[in-house]
Amino acid sequence: MNKITIYNMFIHRSLVLILLTFLMGCERKFDLGLSLSVNTNEMHLEATEGKTKIMVYADGDWTVAIKEDADWLALDRMSGTGNSDILFSYSQNFGVSRSVTLVISKGQEKQEVKIIQAGLNAAFRFSKSKYTITRNPFQINLPIVNDLKSNVKNIKIDYLYDDETSEKWITEASFTDNGFQFRALENNAGRNRTVRVYLTVIDGFDKEYTVFADVDQSLQDPVLVSRKQVSVLTRNAKIDTVIVKGNVGALFSDFEHVITYEQGADWIEKVELANDSLLMIAVRQNNSGERRTAQVELKYTNNGTNYINLQHQIEQSADDFEYLTMDDLKALIPTETGEVKLNTPLQVLEAFVISDATNANMEVNPNLSFNAIDYDESLKTAYVQNGKGSSGIRLKFATKGANTLKRYSKVALSVDGLVLVKESNPTRYTIKGLVASTIVKSEAGTATSLPTKSKTIGELNDSDMYTYVTLKNTSISVPYGSYVNVNMGYAAVFNWNQAGTTTPYVDAVPTAIYDDQGSSLKAVVNVATSWSRSTLPTGSGTFSGIIVHHKLIKYGYGEGEIGRYSIRPVTQSDIKLNGAEKANTIVEWKWMNPSNLSANGTIQKSGDKILPAVGSGEMGCTVAAAASSVGAHPIFHTDPTSKAVPSSAAQFNTKWWNATTNKGEGFVFKFSTTGISARQLLLNFSQGGGSGTVATLNVPTYWEIAYSFDGVNYNVLPNSTYGIRPLAGWGLNHIYTANGLNTFTFKLPNELLGKANVYVKLQAQRDICGADSPNGAESGKITASSPIVTVRLGAVAVKYIP
Numbered sequence: 001m002n003k004i005t006i007y008n009m010f011i012h013r014s015l016v017l018i019l020l021t022f023l024m025g026c027e028r029k030f031d032l033g034l035s036l037s038v039n040t041n042e043m044h045l046e047a048t049e050g051k052t053k054i055m056v057y058a059d060g061d062w063t064v065a066i067k068e069d070a071d072w073l074a075l076d077r078m079s080g081t082g083n084s085d086i087l088f089s090y091s092q093n094f095g096v097s098r099s100v101t102l103v104i105s106k107g108q109e110k111q112e113v114k115i116i117q118a119g120l121n122a123a124f125r126f127s128k129s130k131y132t133i134t135r136n137p138f139q140i141n142l143p144i145v146n147d148l149k150s151n152v153k154n155i156k157i158d159y160l161y162d163d164e165t166s167e168k169w170i171t172e173a174s175f176t177d178n179g180f181q182f183r184a185l186e187n188n189a190g191r192n193r194t195v196r197v198y199l200t201v202i203d204g205f206d207k208e209y210t211v212f213a214d215v216d217q218s219l220q221d222p223v224l225v226s227r228k229q230v231s232v233l234t235r236n237a238k239i240d241t242v243i244v245k246g247n248v249g250a251l252f253s254d255f256e257h258v259i260t261y262e263q264g265a266d267w268i269e270k271v272e273l274a275n276d277s278l279l280m281i282a283v284r285q286n287n288s289g290e291r292r293t294a295q296v297e298l299k300y301t302n303n304g305t306n307y308i309n310l311q312h313q314i315e316q317s318a319d320d321f322e323y324l325t326m327d328d329l330k331a332l333i334p335t336e337t338g339e340v341k342l343n344t345p346l347q348v349l350e351a352f353v354i355s356d357a358t359n360a361n362m363e364v365n366p367n368l369s370f371n372a373i374d375y376d377e378s379l380k381t382a383y384v385q386n387g388k389g390s391s392g393i394r395l396k397f398a399t400k401g402a403n404t405l406k407r408y409s410k411v412a413l414s415v416d417g418l419v420l421v422k423e424s425n426p427t428r429y430t431i432k433g434l435v436a437s438t439i440v441k442s443e444a445g446t447a448t449s450l451p452t453k454s455k456t457i458g459e460l461n462d463s464d465m466y467t468y469v470t471l472k473n474t475s476i477s478v479p480y481g482s483y484v485n486v487n488m489g490y491a492a493v494f495n496w497n498q499a500g501t502t503t504p505y506v507d508a509v510p511t512a513i514y515d516d517q518g519s520s521l522k523a524v525v526n527v528a529t530s531w532s533r534s535t536l537p538t539g540s541g542t543f544s545g546i547i548v549h550h551k552l553i554k555y556g557y558g559e560g561e562i563g564r565y566s567i568r569p570v571t572q573s574d575i576k577l578n579g580a581e582k583a584n585t586i587v588e589w590k591w592m593n594p595s596n597l598s599a600n601g602t603i604q605k606s607g608d609k610i611l612p613a614v615g616s617g618e619m620g621c622t623v624a625a626a627a628s629s630v631g632a633h634p635i636f637h638t639d640p641t642s643k644a645v646p647s648s649a650a651q652f653n654t655k656w657w658n659a660t661t662n663k664g665e666g667f668v669f670k671f672s673t674t675g676i677s678a679r680q681l682l683l684n685f686s687q688g689g690g691s692g693t694v695a696t697l698n699v700p701t702y703w704e705i706a707y708s709f710d711g712v713n714y715n716v717l718p719n720s721t722y723g724i725r726p727l728a729g730w731g732l733n734h735i736y737t738a739n740g741l742n743t744f745t746f747k748l749p750n751e752l753l754g755k756a757n758v759y760v761k762l763q764a765q766r767d768i769c770g771a772d773s774p775n776g777a778e779s780g781k782i783t784a785s786s787p788i789v790t791v792r793l794g795a796v797a798v799k800y801i802p
Contacts, residue, residue, distance in 0.1 A: 036106040045117040067101035099204035116204040126213035135187040158198040222307040232323035235286040263292035351384035354468040356407035360528040371503035392466030408445035457519035477512035482636030483525040486740035489643035499643040512743040518680035520745035537577035545569035557723025583799035587615030590795040592648035598637035601648030617671035626654035634740040651792035659784035664764025678800035686794035688741035690726025700764035708759040736777035
């Protein structure tokens with residue numbers, strides 16, 4: 001072949017290639033020899049929803065199929081003929097990027113188009129990094145933060161157990177629309193156990209995401225306890241957050257939510273357990289103009305067993321200010337004691353008033369000096385409690401005129417800028433600095449506005465402080481005289497005490513009461529109370545009042561300790577001791593004439609022993625040489641113009657601390673309990689000392705009780721320390737001296753029952769006494785050179801409760 005022929009063939013082929021290239025540029029970008037092709041084999045979409053097309057080039061019929069399950073993509077056709085397009089729509093992708101492959105077929109020919117949709121870059125993760133579940137074989141759902149619907153089939157699950165050799169206790173794993181679900185086997189391992197759950201997903205770009213959460217299975221059953229039972233809200237819409245303690249966060253989706261509306265309907269939008277420590281309740285705005293209440297009940301039942309039944313009350317007012325609870329305020333001082341200025345703008349404390357304005361028996365009126373008393377203190381004091389009576393607070397107004405709080409009323413108090421004080425032993429709270437404008441709202445009430453709170457004395461605890469309580473089956477320990485058995489010449493002038501003084505010494509007087517369990521405390525009544533000189537009841541029944549804590553330097557030891565709890569009746573009608581006394585008397589020594597308490601008494605003796613007025617027994621002194629006599633006994637008498645003090649107490653005049661043996665002397669009582677069986681054995685008595693002069697301040701302050709079966713070997717009764725003070729003397733500058741005898745009840749051990757001879761001794765415990773100074777209550781010391789002094793008893797009774 002010559003060069004010219006070869007050259008012509010080259011030119012011919014070049015022209016053909018140029019023509020083919022031109023034709024391909026006009027039609028499509030693929031080989032002309034293929035009978036099926038598409039305009040692209042990979043398509044990228046935004047995360048938002050939309051529509052787009054794929055061009056198909058074919059010389060015949062073709063079909064299209066989706067290679068993977070994908071409910072987020074829809075095609076307008078599944079087949080076609082010749083050159084045409086496929087229109088498809090896709091939903092928004094809330095999860096990680098995702099992909100699907102379309103397979104277009106014509107005979108044996110196939111074309112694949114991979115469609116990749118971007119995600120919203122939302123974090124693919126568990127809602128928490130650690131979950132605690134209960135020991136039970138429950139179904140558990142762990143929420144996942146992200147949309148799972150388009151990713152579920154691509155998720156791989158792996159487990160890492162804390163002990164790979166132990167039971168694989170995660171079973172039946174699956175996915176819901178928004179969470180990872182499994183069933184846990186019951187934990188019988190005898191320990192907490194943990195598994196780390198790994199979820200791995202591959203996105204549309206073949207990028208791998210791995211997240212994990214630790215699941216700790218405890219040995220506990222389900223529990224959910226609310227820190228408070230009631231939420232008090234304003235009229236505004238709000239998400240109320242309630243602090244709870246529980247371990248059921250992973251079970252909450254299976255809880256039953258029951259909402260019971262007392263007023264209105266459907267004003268609670270949502271109830272959600274955010275985690276194991278926070279319950280969230282969404283409340284709509286209250287436009288009803290009235291206060292409304294609803295009960296939210298959360299139940300969890302599994303396989304017929306109810307594990308959780310939590311009830312929470314929502315109270316929503318029609319007011320714009322926010323309500324505080326007492327628990328809210330008390331939580332502001334987490335330490336044992338403290339003081340905080342309240343910063344609560346537009347917030348009010350809602351409470352029920354249990355005191356009464358102008359009532360003279362609300363608080364101890366302090367001595368400004370030995371013969372001057374600030375009587376405004378009681379009138380400036382009020383007490384409020386919450387609706388359930390489970391929490392109370394004492395209020396201190398700046399002036400007595402500002403206190404207008406009426407008993408039983410429901411009030412809203414603005415406490416912003418006031419001072420909250422917390423004290424200990426017992427724990428109690430006071431708000432100080434209230435003024436008239438503090439009372440934002442007040443609604444009158446009746447006795448039925450308060451819940452009935454009935455307890456025995458032994459059931460009282462610190463949560464009862466400053467609440468109104470009814471004590472059951474109570475009696476007066478020494479039921480002779482009045483609620484204020486004092487020398488009325490030392491008390492202020494009132495209509496019921498016309499023989500009083502303008503320079504008063506004494507205000508609050510304690511009276512011991514006891515119940516049929518043998519427990520006792522002091523009821524406190526102020527002399528300024530109009531019924532304070534009423535005759536003490538002798539029966540048994542209920543004794544109601546406000547639980548308080550007082551230190552009365554004239555009647556208690558230390559700084560005036562008279563007991564952890566005391567009770568203040570608001571009115572005389574709070575005392576209903578109308579039934580028969582629960583206790584029976586074994587033996588009683590008393591020297592007054594019950595029908596004429598103002599008369600002097602006499603002592604009946606057998607040798608040097610004093611005989612009882614009731615029953616059989618004898619009373620003596622541990623100092624054999626001490627002589628007995630009758631002494632001053634400040635006690636009630638009916639004449640308001642009289643301040644006479646009868647001599648109707650038995651006394652011994654001696655040294656009550658033996659400096660040689662360094663032991664206390666005392667009173668000894670001998671009696672029999674033969675044939676007696678009982679629930680409780682009690683000792684009730686009243687005691688005082690001194691004769692109102694400086695020389696007689698040497699009365700031991702601290703005393704105790706001891707018992708014996710032979711009169712020689714004594715055991716000290718545990719927790720029997722009590723205190724007495726010497727009697728006051730006119731014009732003597734002693735704030736701590738008493739103006740009457742102190743009354744007591746102590747529970748004796750039941751081992752003393754059924755014995756032919758029982759000995760009980762009241763004995764001085766320490767050599768501490770008063771000194772000749774205004775506040776020298778315990779700065780004196782009894783020595784060998786100290787003078788002798790009288791100590792007297794008004795009455796002593798041994799009783800038993802069958």
